[in-house]
Structure formats: structure tokens, C-alpha cells
Amino acid sequence: MRHFVNIALLLCFATLATSGIMSYVLPFDIDTARVHIIFGLATLILIGLHLIGKGKYFKAVLSSKSKISLPKKNLVLIVVIWLALLIASLMNASPAKQIISQSYESRRAHEIVRTNPLMQSLNEKNIHNSTRLKENTEDKALAIHLNFNSELESAPAMAIWAESKAGTIIENIYLSPELAYSEEVSWNGKKTQRHKLLPIWRQRYTLLTGIDPDGELDLMSGATSSHTFSLEKYLKSDGDEYVVFVELKEEGFDSVIYSTYVDHSEKKQFRLLELTGSSLQTEGAPKGSLNYDTESIKNAPLDLGLVESQQ
Incomplete structure (x- = not known):
């Protein structure tokens, strides 16, 4: 049993260390996170078995009468260091703060896009569903069916978001996972830039965050202080109306935009997403502007787009 635990612990530790380093230096990946969690639990179990086998050793080390007992000052030092690291980690103090600040997530915070925790999305063959729950409930407030x-x-590259009537992003509803963690992405086996796939969404996101695709501060934008925004106050019968946009990008075509108005005070529950325009650039048009000429669109990725809203 001792040899089994030692060898298994070595393999689990190596896997845990590798996945931990990958989580630190690379964008979030669900496969890496899954491996890290599973082997973390396996390592925890194996360490428990190892410690059970070392019961006599620990008893001797902690006993003042044993020849191999640990001096009290050394034991106190170990406990103090452990407590200091624990408190630093919980309080985001040094050295934990400096270590975490060098992780991918911290260095690329301006590039990472996360949807509201109340969003739930499901992709199946030729179908996508995104559902926005109401805060503190399991009730559905908004759903997009594509x-x-x-x-x-x-599958096309895709962004779904809601905007106020003034044209400001209220909330990101969905962004293709491959595009959520970096401006430079791999799409269909090719390296490209996020703004080349979804230029309309990316320009609107620049106006929200104040950070352009190159990571530079855009002084012409209306940046928020914390990049936090929410549909919550709109998901009421007396809330303002807003617009749901869907941008889709197929290989070889300009991205296509669908949209619809949503007003929770209206009795109708379903609204069709209408073909609104594309990212086809015309001479003199600002970068990332929406071209409303639907006659020039040669691709129609959606057979049906439906927005369901509930009070």
C-alpha cells in the first residue's frame, strides 16, 4: 500500500502542478480546470492515506519526550508562516498579491469578457439558447433561441448583447468561449484578432470599457470604472426598453447583425430577431460601424431567431 500511495501521489502531484501552471500562465480553459479539480481531489485523498500511515511519526515529532521531537520554536515558526500565507491569500496582501498580479487573468483583465453569473447558455447542433435569470430567483426573465x-x-463566431436606446451596452449575454479570454484567438484553425471576427460587438465593447482591441486607452469612449454592468433594472414591467443584438460571423463572409426591441411592459412574450445589417465597411465609414444595407448581405446564418421575455 505504501508503494502504491507514493507512486500514485507522484503522478497526481505532477498532473496537479502542470495544470496549475497552465491555469496561471494561460487563458482559462474548462478542460484544464476540470483536470486540476479532479487531480486536486485525488491528491487530497492520497495525502490523507499517506498521513494515516505516518501517525506514529507525527506523534513522535510532537512529543517532547521523543528523540526526533521538533523544537517548539520551529513548530511555532511553521505555524506562523502557514497562518501568514493563509491570511495574505485571503486578504490579497503581499506576497499573494504580487504573485496573482502576474497571472494571465490579471495581466489580461481588459481582454477577458465574462457574462453575468445569472446567464445560462446551451449549444447543440444548429441550435443555441441563452437564458437570463432574474436576480435572487430561478425565474427566467429573458431567453434567446437561435x-x-x-x-x-x-458554428459561427457569435456575440449576443443588450444595449440601451442610447446605444450603450447594458450586458453581454453570450460570447463564443473561444473569443472570451484574449484579443488574439484561434478560429477554425487560424490565428486572428477578435475584432476581425466580431467588429460591431468589439467596437461597442470599446465604447463601454475604454480599451481598444490593441489594449490602448480610448479617450473618446465612455469607459465604466469597473467594467460591471447589468440588465437587472431593465427586467421589470416598468423598466426601460432595450435592444438585443446578435452578431454572427461565418468563414468567408462579413459578420451579420440581427436585432429586436424588448419592452417588458408589453404583453407580448415573443419577438423575432430581424436582419439588421452587416459589418461590411463602406468608404468613409468609422471602424466598427454597422452597415444597414441588408440587400448587400449574401449569407443568412439564422433560419429563426426568437427572443422570449417575461416579467
Whole structure:
């Protein structure tokens, strides 16, 4: 049993260390996180078995009468260091603060896009569903149902967001996971920039955060102080109306925009997403502007787009 535990612990530790380093230096990846959690639990169990086998050793080390007993000052020093690291980690103090500040998540915070924790999304073949729950409840407030053209060879790059009537992003509802953690992404096996796939969404996001795709401060934008924003106050019968946008990008085509107005004071529950425009740039048009000429659109990724709203 001792040899089994030692060898298994070595393998689990190596896997845990590798996945931990990957989580620190690379963008978040659900596969890496899953491996880290599973092998963390396995390592915890193996260490427990190892410690059970070392019961006599610990008893001897902590006994003042044993020849191998640990001096009290050394024991106190170990406990103090342990407590200091624990408190520093919980309080985000030195050295934990400096270590975490060098992680990918901290260094690329301006690039990372996370949806509201109350958002739930599901992708299946040729179908996408995103549901926004109400705060502190399990009630559905808003849902977007997309049925893609059956002729699509691969899933398109996609962003779904809500804007106020003034044209400011209220909340990101969905962003393709491959695009959520970096401006430089791999799409269909090719390295590209996020703003080249979803230029309309990325320009609107610049106006919100004040950070352009190159990571530079855009002084012309209306940046928020913390990048936090929410639909919550709009999801009421007396809330303001807003617009839901969907941007889709197929290989070889300009991205296409669908949209619809949502007003929770209205009795109707379902609204169709309408083809609104594309990212096709015309001469003299600002970067990331929406081209409303739907006649020039040669691709129609959606067979049906439906927005469901409930009070």
C-alpha cells in the first residue's frame, strides 16, 4: 500500500502542478480546470492515506519526550508562516498579491469578457439558447433561441448583447468561449484578432470599457470604472426598453447583425430577431460601424431567431 500511495501521489502531484501552471500562465480553459479539480481531489485523498500511515511519526515529532521531537520554536515558526500565507491569500496582501498580479487573468483583465453569473447558455447542433435569470430567483426573465441554417459547415463566431436606446451596452449575454479570454484567438484553425471576427460587438465593447482591441486607452469612449454592468433594472414591467443584438460571423463572409426591441411592459412574450445589417465597411465609414444595407448581405446564418421575455 505504501508503494502504491507514493507512486500514485507522484503522478497526481505532477498532473496537479502542470495544470496549475497552465491555469496561471494561460487563458482559462474548462478542460484544464476540470483536470486540476479532479487531480486536486485525488491528491487530497492520497495525502490523507499517506498521513494515516505516518501517525506514529507525527506523534513522535510532537512529543517532547521523543528523540526526533521538533523544537517548539520551529513548530511555532511553521505555524506562523502557514497562518501568514493563509491570511495574505485571503486578504490579497503581499506576497499573494504580487504573485496573482502576474497571472494571465490579471495581466489580461481588459481582454477577458465574462457574462453575468445569472446567464445560462446551451449549444447543440444548429441550435443555441441563452437564458437570463432574474436576480435572487430561478425565474427566467429573458431567453434567446437561435436556429442556424442547416447548411452551415461549422458554428459561427457569435456575440449576443443588450444595449440601451442610447446605444450603450447594458450586458453581454453570450460570447463564443473561444473569443472570451484574449484579443488574439484561434478560429477554425487560424490565428486572428477578435475584432476581425466580431467588429460591431468589439467596437461597442470599446465604447463601454475604454480599451481598444490593441489594449490602448480610448479617450473618446465612455469607459465604466469597473467594467460591471447589468440588465437587472431593465427586467421589470416598468423598466426601460432595450435592444438585443446578435452578431454572427461565418468563414468567408462579413459578420451579420440581427436585432429586436424588448419592452417588458408589453404583453407580448415573443419577438423575432430581424436582419439588421452587416459589418461590411463602406468608404468613409468609422471602424466598427454597422452597415444597414441588408440587400448587400449574401449569407443568412439564422433560419429563426426568437427572443422570449417575461416579467
